[in-house]
Amino acid sequence: MSDHxxxxxxxxxxxxxxxxxxxxxxxxxxxxxxxxAELVKQVPGFLGYExxxxxxxxxxxxxxxxxxxAIAAWRANLEHQGAQRHGRAEWYRRYSVHIGxxxxxxxxERE
Amino acid sequence: MSDHxxxxxxxxxxxxxxxxxxxxxxxxxxxxxxxxAELVKQVPGFLGYExxxxxxxxxxxxxxxxxxxAIAAWRANLEHQGAQRHGRAEWYRRYSVHIGxxxxxxxxERE
Numbered sequence: 001m002s003d004h005x006x007x008x009x010x011x012x013x014x015x016x017x018x019x020x021x022x023x024x025x026x027x028x029x030x031x032x033x034x035x036x037a038e039l040v041k042q043v044p045g046f047l048g049y050e051x052x053x054x055x056x057x058x059x060x061x062x063x064x065x066x067x068x069x070a071i072a073a074w075r076a077n078l079e080h081q082g083a084q085r086h087g088r089a090e091w092y093r094r095y096s097v098h099i100g101x102x103x104x105x106x107x108x109e110r111e
Numbered sequence: 112m113s114d115h116x117x118x119x120x121x122x123x124x125x126x127x128x129x130x131x132x133x134x135x136x137x138x139x140x141x142x143x144x145x146x147x148a149e150l151v152k153q154v155p156g157f158l159g160y161e162x163x164x165x166x167x168x169x170x171x172x173x174x175x176x177x178x179x180x181a182i183a184a185w186r187a188n189l190e191h192q193g194a195q196r197h198g199r200a201e202w203y204r205r206y207s208v209h210i211g212x213x214x215x216x217x218x219x220e221r222e
Contacts, residue, residue: 005130005169007207015128015211017173019116019161023221050130052163052171058116060163060171062128064209088219096118096218098175100126100211107207108199110134 006048006064007107013047014071015102016063020095029091032083039079045070071099117159117175118218124158125182126213127174131206140202143194150190156181182210 022029033051040046045066053059065071074080087095133140144162151157156177164170176182185191198206 005132005205005207007205009209015126015209017126017128019173021116050169050171052165052169054163055166058161058163060161060173062130062171062173062209092219092221094116094118094218094220096116096216098120098126098173098211098213098216100213102209102211105207105209107205108203109205110203 004048004050006050006062007109009047009064009102009105011103011105012067013102014065014067015098015100016065016071017098017100018061018063018095020059020061021057021093022059022091023093026091029087032086036080036083039077040074043070043074043077046074115159115161117161117173118220120158120175120213120216122213122216123178124213125176125178126209126211127176127182128209128211129172129174129206131170131172132168132204133170133202134204137202140198143197147191147194150188151185154181154185154188157185 037049037051040049040063047064047066049061049063051059051061065074148160148162151160151174158175158177160172160174162170162172176185
């Protein structure tokens with residue numbers, strides 16, 4: 001889980017919204033998720049990510065990418081592809097992915 | 112919090128990613144969040160939302176809208192505007208909003 005809030009990005013950029021429900025015994029999921037969170041940082045054009053999971057419920061991860069090329073590079077990563085296959089075979093009950101081009105964003109920070 | 116996964120939408124549509132950290136004593140936040148979750152359903156072109164908050168940490172809410180007009184209608188709602196002002200004055204330590212146009216999405220469901 002990331003406790004870091006991604007802010008202050010300059011449009012245009014892309015959000016990849018990944019929402020999921022896990023199966024009840026998703027053994028090994030946490031380790032692989034942690035590894036992917038490290039691996040994605042090596043992708044040129046990766047800008048950050050955020051992740052929250054309500055205990056026992058829905059998980060939402062948002063990845064931020066500079067352009068389509070960065071998203072394609074992450075999709076093409078072989079270790080990532082292996083983790084995705086494993087996820088479909090063992091860990092995920094459902095998931096959805098929504099890839100959006102961001103033209104507008106804003107931030108608030110308490111003084 | 113929504114435990115429902117929004118899936119099977121037909122692009123194009125819009126994702127509004129709202130990420131936040133609350134102050135420590137965000138009294139009344141939960142009730143208002145619940146009220147907003149009901150209120151937004153009345154907006155024509157609202158397609159659904161998902162919300163997850165890691166205990167004590169980052170909250171992520173994703174709203175799905177058919178078009179810019181639907182987002183503008185929600186932004187123009189006076190009760191929503193009041194809740195936003197209250198949030199900036201009392202509840203939020205930080206937040207960010209990223210509005211993306213979705214051209215591509217996919218879903219997985221275990222059989």
